Amino acid sequence: MKYIINILIFLIVAHYTKAQDVRISAQAPSTVATGTQFRYTVTVNAKPSSYKGPDFNNFSILMGPSTSSSSSISIVNGQVSQDVSYSYSYVLSAEKEGKFTISPAEVIVNGKTYKSNSISIEVVKGNNNASYNNPSQRDNTSQPSTVSNDDVFIRVNVNKSSVYQGEQLIASVYIYTRLNIVGFEEIKFPNMNGFWSEDLETPNQINMKQEYINGQLYGVGLLKKVILSPQRSGTLTIEPVQATVMVQQRVQSRRRSIFDDFFGTVENVSKKLVSPKISINVKPLPENKPQPFSGGVGSFSLESHIDNTSLKMNEAFNYSLKLSGSGNIKLVDIPKPNFPSDFEVYDPKTTNNYTTKDGVSSGSKTMSYIVIPRHHGNYTIPGFDFNYFDLKTKTYKTIHIDDVNIQVSRDSSTNATAVISEFAKKDVSVLGSDIRYIKDNVEPLTQSHHFIFATSWYKWTYPVSLILLFSLLYLRREQIKQRANIMAMKNKKANKVANKRLKEAAKHLKANDESKFYEEVTKALWGYLSDKLMIPIAEFTRETANDKLKQKNIDELLLNELNTLLDTCEYARYAPSAINATKQEIFDQAAKTIRSLESLI
Amino acid sequence: MKRIILIIVLFSTALHFTNANDFNVKPILDSAFIAYKNGNYQKCIDYYKQIEKHGLSSAYMYYNMGNAYFRLKQIDNAILYYERALLLNPSDVDILHNLQYANTFVSDKINELPDPFYVSWFKSITNLFSTNTWAWIALISFILILVLTYLNFLTSSSWVSKSIKTTAFAFVFIFVISIAAAYATYHIQSAHNKAIISSEAVEVKSSPDENGTLLFVIHEGTKVTITDEFEEWAEIRLLDGNTGWVKQNNFERI
Secondary structure: HHHHHHHHHHHHHHHOOOOOOOOOEEOOOOOOEEOEEEEEEOOOOOOOEEEEOOOOOOOEEEEEEEEEEEEEEEEEOOEEEEEEEEEEEEEEEOOOOOOEEOOOOEEEOOEEEEEEEOEEEEEEEOOOOOOOOOHHHHOOOOOOOOOOOOOOEEEEEEEOOEEEEEOOOEEEEEEOOOOOEEEEEEEEOOOOOOOOOEEEEOOOOOOOEEEEEEEEEEEEEEEEEEEEEOOOOOEEEEEEEEEEEEEEEOOOOOOOOOOHHHOOOEEEEEEEEOOEEEEEEOOOOOOOOOOEEEEEEEEEEEEEEOOOEEEEOOOOOOEEEEEEEOOHHHHOOOOOOOOOOOEEEEOOOEEEEEEEOOEEEEEEEEEEEEEEEEEEEEEEOEEEEEEEEEOOEEEEEEEOOOOOOEEEEOOOOOOOOHHHHHOOOOOOOOOOOOOOOOOOOOOEEEEEOHHHHHHHHHHHHHHHHHHHHHHHHHHHHHHHHHHHHHHHHHHHHHHHHHHHHHHHHHHHHHOOOOHHHHHHHHHHHHHHHHHHHOOOOHHHHHHHHHHHHOOOOOOOHHHHHHHHHHHHHHHHHHHHHHHHOHHHHHHHHHHHHHHHHHHHO | HHHHHHHHHHHHHHHHHHHHOOOHHHHHHHHHHHHHHHHHHHHHHHHHHHHOOOOOOOHHHHHHHHHHHHHOOHHHHHHHHHHHHOOOOOOOOHHHHHHHHHHOOOOOOOOOOOOOOHHHHHHHHHHOOOOOHHHHHHHHHHHHHHHHHHHHHHHHHHHHHHHHHHHHHHHHHHHHHHHHEEEEEEEEHHHHOEEOOOOOOOEEEEOOOOOOOEEEEEEEOOOEEEEEEEEEEEEEEEEEOOEEEEEHHHHEEE
């Protein structure tokens, strides 16, 4: 019973499958060598009611067609689906070289005829060890004892060998082998000196594809693919890639057994591979480079965007620059706009979006600045030029970003002043440093290297003025000394002079010449005092004389006597009649006073 | 009285001496300033060089030349002229600032040996005036001392004599400082033993000989002191005390 239900379900399911599209495809390798076996398979995803194989005109059928079928039923979310696959496979072998086409196979499903694709196969001349992965088929006698450079090698392919500086190119590292590679011991990729490089793909598993080179069938595997951008002009070299691989090699055993022919004896041989150097001719970018040059090579577009141009102070706005295009976009710097220095500018947020297609990087780069104006007023974010080298037209192109005017109005909210004072009181920020400006007035100009210090007149002024001082002092001293001498002389002679005067006075007394007599007596007294006391006549007064005499301890009596005598003489000179004493008495008194003074001084 | 006449005579001859060479510099100075203003720095230098050729100079003229050289990115010449300006006016802040700024462009970073405190004090005093000003101060204070001494001799009043003596001692102090400062600055300026390296890179050898051991390499703009000369070689000392021999054509004396 269960069995019947199963059959019923199967039939129902099979009924549904009839509605599916019928797909038929033929598969075979695209290149084969003469004498090699290969497989040709036709696959249908439905059960065909009849099958008609293609004509294999130029190939001999070694085996086939052998039929196999598989089916699977899956139920997903209640949906039942069934996959059926019928395949017809042949083992073929080619005898002649050339390019041949295998005509389509035909199947009839539900009364309809479906045709498969036709397949063209290139047949090349094969040697007997045609299959790289089947060393057991290699001819024993032609077996080389070492792995030749033709068996395994590495090659670096570039898509362009002559580029402009900054233009991108793609370098792919391939391994070519005719032997079975067991494993890689080491792969050393060189430093790309002079290039900016970026890995495009480095497959973990190396997929071997078949390719004919010089009539030889090779397995080809991609080791690495990089995108290169030369950073300087001239001839740049991509240094060799070095690798050590383990290859399986059949060795000739000394004792040949019958099994050797069937299974072979293989051993793993390590082989060092070095790829040839590759030179890239890098052309410099043309002269007349516009300034500032962004370094961009390719085709670009640059846009600026501002979200608000009329705002209140302390309100943030967003200014963004978007660079998009293809070329060395990753290496291009978006210039920083010259924001007014009163703006608070935060570090820009950078958004990158890159893809690589057909060996050219493209994408976009966005720099987004958040800016807060801290003061009110009208500001301008100055525009700038973005220059790049266009690869299509081979010329420099300029994108101009326009000025942006921003109106910042006063914040009318109540706490505005508090906010202002917080930000307004800041140090004057040093934005740059430079030399100070030149002086307008450089005068007075003087004789270079003219030092009065070194001139002879300057040096001589010192001793000369010193000598002058000393000689003046000397003269002065001499003068004083001389005067002192005169005084001393006068002192000595004072008594004599006084006596002479008194004798003269005595003469006048005899002649009875009163006025002359008194004059001589006065003169004698004055002269004596002056000489004796060393007071010059000019400075001589009664007071100075008295002071000097007191200093010399002359007693009061003698002083009074002297003073009355002097008074009397003076009085008598102008009014002689009023004198009581006789002339002889006065004369005697004067002589006596002088004598007593002489004894005392 | 005689001395006063002598001083006047000396003064007038000194003034006369500078005026004698005073050819018409004003238009040249003006055109140099305008050339600088318009960015013709080379022209500006040429004008000033004309004046320099006549043996005339001033601190600010050298300062302006230094600025022009700086704008032409000839840092070694800029430093040379700033140093020359500084010799004539050692305390000018603008010259010091520009020299300091230009020195930041010199590739050799040499740590200057610090002066002992008394040397730096003395330097800060001597830097107050130029050599000639110091010389005049010394001379005048000397003559005043002599006059005061004579007056002291004449007077008999004791308090006048006392005040004269105090004043005279003050002038002795001034005289000693000013004559020392004049001598020191004169010595520095006339010695001509400071130089600025003018070649881009100079190898300093251990001996005055091409085969001498290479001691170190100095670069343009570095200030050195010349301590000895031998044929076409000169022994130099860096500010950090290192010495060695270089060819004479590698530097320009300040």
